Amino acid sequence: MSRKISNENLKKLNKFPVEIIMSGENLVNIKSLMTSLSKRKIKTILVEGGGTVNWQFIQNKIFDEIFITISPFIIGGTDAITFVQGKGFDKIIKSPQLRLNSIKKLENHLVLHYTKV
Structure with missing residues (x-):
């Protein structure tokens, strides 16, 4: 906290x-x-954070894997919270490289499992 x-x-x-x-x-x-x-x-x-917490872990390279769930809901808007809040990376080369390890279907959802390369 x-x-x-x-x-x-x-x-x-x-x-x-x-x-x-x-x-x-x-x-x-x-x-x-x-x-x-x-x-x-x-x-x-296990980190179940919002965009700000996610960014802190990604920015500091303190993660080994990421699970992203895609659900059948359309939400958002100009003030919506994103997966990563904060400065972000200005160039793709600065972004951590990820490998897609698996895709699982859970009822009407997809769970993507990535690991850091």
Whole structure:
């Protein structure tokens, strides 16, 4: 969590048997968080983030694989949140290279599994 979390949301989280790690002021400091997790011998995590969190992991090259689900819903608009929010890469050559490993059909959805090359 970043220190920006409201007291109300922090109280809600404290009701669960979880350890809350504060890392960063306005946004989660991903590098600091990963260092903290490593010290706890945690080597694998699942990130279910929004565009800002996704960008932080991609920008810092702190990921091994990405799963993208394509669902039969059309949403969006000019203010829609995208898979990656933030600066992004200005050239394709700067973007991480990914390999498509599998495509799974789950009912009316497709799950694409990519790994970093």
